[in-house]
Amino acid sequence: MRRATDVAADVRSGQSSAIAETTQALEAIGARNEELNVFIHLDEDDALAQARAIDEHVARREDPGVLAGVPLALKDNLCRRGELTTAGSRILSGWRPPYSATVVERVLAAGAICMGKTNMDEFAMGSSTETSYYGPTRNPLDPSRVPGGSSGGSSAAVAAQMTPLALGSDTGGSIRQPAALCGLIGVKPTYGLVSRYGLIAFSSSLDQIGPFATNVADAALLLEVIAGYDPRDSTSLAIDAPSYAEHLEEGVAGLRVGLVRELVEGADEEVEAAVARARGVLEGAGASVVEISIPECRLGLSAYYLIAPAEASSNLARFDGVRYGLRVDAEDVSAMNEATRTLGFGAEVKRRIMLGTYALSAGYYDAYYGQALKVRTQMIAAFRSAYEKVDLLLGATAPSVAFRFGEKTSNPLAMYLSDVFTIPTNLSGDAAISVPFGRGEGDLPIGVQLLGPGLSEARLFAAARVLEEAS
């Protein structure tokens, strides 16, 4: 598949056109969408209309933007004005937001073509895209397996060569894990780097929007477009839009890298071996790698499964049938609320709402939510102290290659363990990237994870480039 940077260059120069690129993407989607269930909301006329507008810009010799004519997939929890946005849930069926997310405005302003909405675990709660109301998405590399999740539709869109780029959201690994399982670059940016305005919240203090791409340069370009201060998000960092492209080839010579024991332990042997080979490549490129331990990582999963459900129980309260989405009529308001939520939410969402409600309840708050916040504080301190000794950290992204359907659905804890290596970065608020590195069982891709302190994305991209070159 062609790179996004090449597509944009060709459209800008007139060698290609947005219409041609969009038509080609629509054909690719048409060819496999029924089989893979990647896009759950598609609006072909709208995509073509966007493309024509870009081509008119080019014809008038106006700047059509750095993503001119590049087809892009949006995870279904990103609001786009007038277009169906359902977060993979029945409770939002038919909802068309009257406004667009900041990231959507930014990619459109940069000339990208929003092809439609991709499938996801309902409200981003899952690691396999199996909890979607719209049915599971299949991994394009092996349709008998999951694409990962929760942004499985977005990773599948890029892996199936439907679009060169996609946006997802990462609350506990929902970009990095599906990127690993689909053989892509996936970035979880520093908390606050990308505006969350217009992202349907799962866990507000953990959610970040980030890119999927087939290569590091494309991912860096997309992150450049969406990053930067947004006055509509109070947690947005007051920094200028960063520039990554110019730092991509800076390499890792002289960098200190920590291989984190807790971020490989319990992984399949082939995954551990891939991380070891990645270590060798980084060393070969001039980095010094030391093994370190961050024991707090072992507490990450437990803390996450209190904090994220607690926030979710509050964030999802608004889906009550009163104002939008599904409504199941009943004799009075509270019966209507109950009937609507009973029918509208799937089992995993209900499980987490109950878990979160319990964790925040009077008499349990201190033992559960309060305790989890303490762990989070320790996690932040542990990573800060690690980053005083090393520039980057290295580990696995997911414990295994893509797993089969139903393999973990009957055991929530096994499913939750899919994110054991990615969750610590969400809790610490730092940045991380998953880079495809080698293959494992069934010739399926393995992802290794590079982690860095807040706002170290440029360094992470440069290191990812080194691994990309060697893989």
Added chain:
Amino acid sequence: MSLREGWEMVIGLEVHTELKTRTKMFCSCENVFGAEPNTKVCPVCLGLPGSLPVLNARAVELAMAIGTALHSRISPSTFHRKNYFYPDMPKDFQISQYDLPINVGGYLDLPDGTQVRIERAHLEEDTGKSTHLGSTGRIHGAERSLVDYNRSGVPLVEIVSGPDMRTSAQARLYASELRGILIATGASDGRMEEGSMRIDANVSVHRPDEPFGTRCEIKNLNSLRSLTRAIDFEAERQLALIEEGGVVRQETRHWDENLGATSTMRSKEEAEDYRYFREPDLVDLAPDAAWQERVRDALGPMPAQRRSALLGHVVEATTAQRDFVDVVVDLGFDDYVMAAVEAGADAGLALARAANELAANAESVANLSRDAFVSALQMEQAGEISPTQAKQVLSELLAHGGDPREIAAAHGFEQLSSDSLGDAVAAVIEASPEEWSRYKDGDDKLAQYFIGQVMKLTKGQANGKAVVAELQDRR
């Protein structure tokens, strides 16, 4: 009202005031009362999926102004989510302040000398407004419910007093004094009838030498009259219960204005668990010293100071004059009075005119300039126009503004020359020879009689003092 001998009420109030900001607390929708339902709304105040709150700096400023006026400590604070389901609350949680409010502690001195402690005054957002159609008028048993979200996200400050009031009259005094302070800070328009100030009352009864009794909270009292009535009813109810050998249970009660009674809304056991936790979509709030100072510097005098400033110009104020001062400060007309006093007018006269004539047309006071008020008073005091005429001039100034001299001239008020006054006095003397001879013999009380007669003859155009001078000349 107070309870029967040996018993005492204990009252604490929670006053919610809407802040008079241009826009709402977390979005840029207009903050305005009375607009067409659901026209002042956006994704943020409708709580649409994906929307995020951004704190209004002006709301913070007004909250600090309230805190400063109440002698509170302005403190680093945080926002929490208060979670519960209600159709007029679009996110099904309310953003409020919990363990770390912006204003901590403080006090309010009542005109009766009591000091009421302020526990806290915190920021929170208002909900939408529900209208329940059906016989009950409440959500239970409603045939249909309509929701207007224009009010959703309007900034509020909740001011929580200590349990320091002992009678309903004192509670009323506190609410009224606080209302004056809120208006003086510019934080609120104090319009209780529009719901911009709403009160919850915590009421218990005890014998003064015993610990406080169990309290009940009466929700949503929206006039000073309801406040007084509800507290009195509730205290009597509790006392009757105790005297029957019963126990007061802690609960939230509803005041029914028509029945004049409180009734159970929910008991303590049924109280919701709000599952408060830090609002992750907002950052901590810590106004720096410079900002706090700007707010403090911008704060004008509070009602208590303004009352003593006015009283300072009255020698040995009468009860009526003290009442005038209260009215004048309450309506914010003190600058008229002060302007008149500074221009040399009599303070007592200025107070009376402001508390009566201006107060009677308070809503149109914008038509009346300070200068016009001062000139009208000076004309009255100089005897150029009579008190009756002065009242008429003020009433016209209030109705459509203008220049008092021109108004007086248009009515011919000023034209009662000394000649025509002399003619009038002469005519009256001629018509009342008996009274005149008694007056000449030294019965000064008859001056009033002659003034009245002259007034009648001149249709009120004469000045009393001028009449007396004329009588003296002829005595």
